[in-house]
Amino acid sequence: MPPCREDSDSHASLARFSVPFSAILFLKFARLIRFIPALAVTLGLVIACSFPCVCPAAEPAATPDEAHPVVVPMPAAAPTEIRAADTPDDNGESITVSWVLSADDVPATGTVTGYAIMRCATPDGAYEQVSTAPAQAQEYLDTSVDQGVQYYYKVGAMCGDLVSLSAVVGPVAARQQWLDTRVINLLVIALILIGAIMWYVFQAGKGKKLFIRRIAGIEAVDEAVGRATEMGKPILFIPGIQDMDNVQTVAGLTILASVGKLAAQYETKLDVPVSRSLVMSTARETLKQAYLSVGRPDLYSDDMAYYVTDEQFGYVAAVDGIMVREKPATCFYMGAFFAESLILAETGNSVGAIQIAGTAMPTQLPFFVAACDYTLIGEELFAASAYLSKDAKMIGSLKGQDVGKGIAMFFILLGSIVATVASVSGNSSAAAFSDWLSNLFRLNF
Amino acid sequence: MFFKVQIPLIITFIVGAALVIAMFVPHFPFYEANENFSIYFDLIAVFAFILGGGNLLKIHGDRIWRKGRDWKYSIVTVVGFLAMLIVGTLKIGGPPGFTGDVSASDSWFGFMYYSMFVPLQSTMFSLLAFFVASASYRAFRAKTKEATMLLVAAFIILIGRTPLGHYVTGWLPPQLQFLHIPNLSNWILSVPSMAGQRAIMIGIALGIISTSLKLILGIERSYLGGESK
Amino acid sequence: MADDRPDKEQSSRPRKGVIDVLKAIDRRIIFLLITLGVVLPLIFHLVFSVRTSPIVQAIFDKMESLPPGSKVLVSFDYAPSTVPENQPMAEAICRHALAKDFKVYMMAVWATGPPQVDALVTNVIERDFPGKVYGKDWINLGYKAGNQGLINAILLDLKGMYTTDVHGDPIDGFEMMRDVQNLADMSLIVCIGSGFPGVREWVQFAGDPGRIPVAGGVTAVEAPLLYPYYPRQLLGLMGGLQGAAEYESALVLKYPQYKEHAEQAVRLMGPQTVAHLVIIAFVIIGNIAYFGERSRQKRAKKA
DSSP, X not given: OXXXXXXXXXXXXXXXXXXXXXXXXXXXXHHHSOHHHHHHHHHHHHHHHHSOOOOOTTSOOOOOOSSSOXXXXXXXXXXXXXXXXXXXXXXXXXXXXXXXXXTTOOTTTOOOOEEEEEEESSTXXXXXXXXXXXXXXXXXXXXXXXXXOEEEEEEEEEETTEEEEOOOEEEEEBOBOSSOGGGHHHHHHHHHHHHHHHHHHHHHHTTOOOOOOOOHHHXXXXXXXXXHHHHTOOEEEEOOSSOTTSHHHHHHHHHHHHHHHHHHXXXXXXXXXXXXXXXXXXXXXXXXXXXXHTTOGGGOOGGGEEEOOSSHHHHHHHHHHHHHHHOOSEEEEESOOOTHHHHHHHHHHHTTOEEEEEEOXXXXXXXXXXXXXXXXXXXXXXXXXXXXXXXXXXXXXHHHHHHHHHHHHHHHHHHHHHHHHHHHHOOHHHHHHHHHHHHHTOOOO | OIIIIIHHHHHHHHHHHHHHXXXXXXXXXXXXHHHXXXXXXXXXXXXXXXXXXXXXXXXXXXXXXXXXTTHHHHHHHHHHHHHHHHHHHHTOXXXXXXXXXXXXXXSHHHHHIIIIIHHHHHHHHHHHHHHHHHHHHHHOOOOSHHHHHHHHHHHHHHHHTSTHHHHHHTTSOGGXXXXXXXXXXXXXXXXXXHHHHHHHHHHHHHHHHHHHHHHHHTSOOGGGTSOOO | OOOOSOOHHHHHSOOOOHHHHXXXXXXXXXXXXXXXXXXXXXXXTOXXXXXXXXXXXXXXXXXXXXXXXXXXXXXXXXXXXXXXHHHHHHHHHHHHHHHTTOEEEEEESSTTHHHHHHHHIIIIIHHHOTTOOBTTTEEEEEEOSOTHHHHHXXXXXXXXXXXXXXXXXXXXXXXXXXXXXXXXXXXXXXXEESSSSSHHHHIIIIIHHXXXXXEEEEOTTTHHHHGGGTTTTOSEEEEHHHHHHHHHHHHHHHOGGGTTTSOHHHHHHHHHHHHHHHHHHHHHHHHHHHHHHHHHHHHHHHO
């Protein structure tokens, strides 16, 4: 029970008792000491006992007895400056209610235990409590509103069971916004990147030659398929363990199309065990088209791409078993992988296969780099389809990505230099610029 | 060909564009589209389980019937698949039967999960310990300066991630604490390693944007069984 | 007279030197030595003392600073495969929270999380805190699908998503849920994770927007990806078995009464240390073989 201000009844009784006591004291001491000190002492006693006092929180509550009656709590001061507004940058799901703290909301006293958020559809109706906010809070997000409906709010400071309500504020309604202003910076960057990619795709479509560097892993695909053909052993292709909603899986399947064409041309057996049913369907369509495009539909079979299991380690156990029994000459790992990456790569190495891996999972790249012959790192996986198809528009999109990288490198360099200068020199302008740059790329969800 | 390629491309474009716009426009219908399409995908993926399960039974059943290569392993696969499916669907053993909790502690499914599935999963995961050793032995060679630096960093982190790191360099005076192996290990992980990872992640993000744009605009269509345009 | 010259066929076959042996060690020998390196320390109880690093100490200090009755949410976002790394972290955190008389809210964003909660209840609550009451001191909210969408939703309205606990009982019937509306009512969120969704999603969708302190415990492979979030968005991080051992060390130092059951990860640091030394030894052997082979080739060229 928080200590509240005490009333003056107890002090009134003490004041009544102090007057005759002081008189007796005066008579006693007047003979022995000077008049003025005695009067001062007497007056001091009367004054001290007559004024009511505010009990500090540190003092323990007195045990009730006849001389010290039970303290009656009083309500805390109500919060002020209540505001209620539609929460910006959302889809009309909430209203933000804010207020200035109650004058009694002081952490040391603990008088205010929280704030009650009261709401009604009319200003004079029966307000219901929708929620509470803790002490020291100055804002509450009411998410239980209906869109477009007008509400009125009051906020009450709670002191035990007592609530001091503020004035009414309203009407306010939650509405949807057309633009989320918190992500404007992201929108600008996205538009720049999309514009750059589309520009280079357009340029490539017009016949402009664009230079892209060699990637050893992609150039080794031909050699790897040829090796399997010479050895008379199958090719194993793993398109990752994620579903079709992962871009890496789609990138892996686009590479499967190119590998499928080569396998069809060389009449090499191709095995594609997959971890997701949707990937199985897509892989089948991809392979069917690939075999058809090189005029070898007779070599295609639906059983080339088959489902194993969704479970990560069950899948890798099955694939390991396939590797150990079938002993493929070439293994492709193209897609999203997790902990199973090293298990697959080491097993492939133990059966003597040439291994080409590609993934955009940063945690798995070191394992593939250590255990495979060639590794496509990150974006090289997404670039592989452009390389293998040699399609001009696809190659153009790679150049567009480079614009993004250029922008990133510029701002990283600029930010590093500015932050270093600000830190070393203590220059306030440099510090302000560094903060501005940092906020420029911050997403304020 | 129109139905096989063009209609999926139109659907891809509309849905892809709507979901990109939903990132910036929290207004109807984009916000709802964002929420609903992920649910739609989950629903489709769940129904696709039936497709996958059927394919599994078909391939292995065929192999058993023909007594094809390694057909005995296929029996294990089919028996395991059907056992878990039947026990889990019928909720055998657990209270109060068919309407009960599939993973109740005294259910058969719970028993199979804890005594078979979990140990098998842990066993496969533990293979990593062995394969890390064999991969390290084979791959970590000081062939170049960069490879040597990688090797030294690997040693520091291998020692730093164990209590041994404190014992080896714990005697260093305060002025040389930056050479204390756990401190060096944390520095390597949080500065140069993190810088490299961030660079890779920036490249990956740009690659995902480019690939997604190609998919949405129909430039990349090999996953549909069509040639790229 | 007998011809005592060495047989020509034998002399034409090169003899296997030390370098040849070292550069082609059978992987099964490596596996055997790793097995011994893990099993022997377990058998002989090889235990090292573990010192707590600042990034783990930050979580411990935060827990120590919270008053009794504080609400702590623990999310179990890992699978059985990472139990050896993640379960000791979860148990250490929950043991600490219950020792400090916090209200512990357990949930999972991974479907494989609830069995780990059950294991924790058996190993920690029933063993060390039998007096703790379900619904008053701790509660199991169970698993809900939705990944980061779920986290986003419960940031604003927890009871809207969790209308019942894991056993199907109405949520409002529990004493410790009465004054909880959403994640903002939590004093601390601790995510024990091993992938997606995990610690990063809790930081991005709960910690940052809700300004709620978030701490994490992840596998060793994931830990480096989360260092950028420390210390502003992530108040502390337990990385791998080492991180779990460090937290257990700090816990047992302050609360020695839990020493018997609270040192799982500390006991496993012995095998981890020896296994790391075996790996280092093989890397050194491989490099000796590599440099030996290189100098042999140089000598052969000169000759």
